[in-house]
Amino acid sequence: MSRSNQISRLNLPSYPEAGSMVAKGALTFVKSRPKFTAIYLIGLLSALAFSGYTLTPSKIHEYDTIISSIDTSLEYEATQQYNKDYQIYYSSKGWFSCDSYCQRNKSRMERSLSNLNLVKSESNSRVSDAKAVAGIYSEIGVSEVRDSFWSYFNRGTKFAKRQTMYDALFTGFRSVGRNESTGEYLMKMVLQLLMNFSIGLIMCLFIFVLGLYSIISSYQPTLFEAITFFFLASSAGFAVVSTVLGGMFGGVAVAGFTVVKIAEAQIENGPNNGQRRHLRQD
Template identity: 55%
Template sequence: MRNQRQVATLNLPSTSTVLSTLSTGTIKFAKRHPFTVSYYLLGLVVALLAGGTALTSTQVSEYNRLMSTVDTNLEYEVSSSYNKAYGAYYQSKGWFSCDRVCKENERRMNDAKRTMEEVRREGNQRVSDAKAVAGVFSEVGVGEARDSFWEYFKRGTKFAKRQSMWDALFMGMRKMGRDESWGEYALKMLLQVLMNFSFGMVMTLGVFVFGLWGLIQSYQPSFLEGMAFFLLASAAGFATVATVLAGMFGTAGGAVFGVAKIAEAQMRIQQEGGGRRRNLHYE
């Protein structure tokens, strides 16, 4: 009797079954974690709709007047003086010693540094006074917080892309020395990319939240006002990061499932074609 090669088939669930399972799991998660889901929805609304209160004409005039008192030219001059003093000190010092000339340069550098810090402190205070006129919930405060988040977001994605590029290079080099298919390499690379972007997004959220309170304090709000803004802005950042990660994992999972369904259909066609050929042979 001739041995017949059996073609393996995949038993994947249907698309409707997968969607139903995801919907059921989402509902169960929402019931088990109502606070997290509520916080996410609140952040999503804030991220999409919050734009800050518009400044009145009086606020605009006072804000611009205070901002115009910041002497940026003076800040540039004292910064240049400090850089020159630091350069002179660095050139005159030895590895483990500092002679008379070095000591004099060090004194000048410290004086220039104190002057620079005083000028910057005064400038920051004037900027803070101008921000206080606008208010942290104004379009100025909300816009600054949003710009801060997206700046950190850009850095996080840049980190993930750079890390993924190196991972692709080294994983490709390891693949050449192993008996590994392109499908296995692609799946491993996909998981690594998801891991890199997850780390980058979590890092983005952490750095943003860590620096958020300092940004809020520059507007000189009351404690309750500052805490309310902190909670809302943190919720918006959390919702944005969670949505991005959910979209990434959902897209990746859908792509893998789609490829698997195509492979399943092809294997079924091959099996049915082989069966028909065997029947014709027996007839």
């Protein structure tokens, strides 16, 4: 059976009918999964509307005072000392052995590392005290969480683009060997693109949610604040990823539907159909 006959037998609905079917399907989905829909709407509203409360001038002053009290030069010096001691130790050790001279360098390097960790711990403690003044629901807290999400989101999209580039290269080689048409190759690449973006964005969402604990705990919130913020931030990330993926899949579906409808119209208005109409008129 030719492809034109296959397309003509699909009997696709018209655009209004297709839109009505999609609307009915979406309404059925919403009614059958109210909890899922509620989480999505709460997350979408949080992502779009909530940017954190503004700090009062006194809070800003207190926050800036704590931040300015952190001596960053100590951490810089400790880092430089550790790097220096590590290079000395690395140069003195053998492939599979470490003599007495190497052991002394190793001990010095370990003391430098311990001192560096202590300095970092003190700095992080002071930063946490400053964050506690601001609060996790402040502009500072919400901004940090958003920056974290978009950082992981960009990594997910980069992964998808890079993977799709490799897939396009290797799939192209296989398509040439199998004598596949350009349309078949493009269809495979579109499906591969959707799969890669799904994997990349779902993976970034999972890592973002795992990292929320460390961000939230650094603001020293109450248990209720921590739980509610974790829920809202996770829901917001889920809503953004779901919306992006839904838009991509929906766009591909609409484009595919349009292409098939155009092909169907061309077949119906083709020369063979025209000849048949003339014969029927005669």
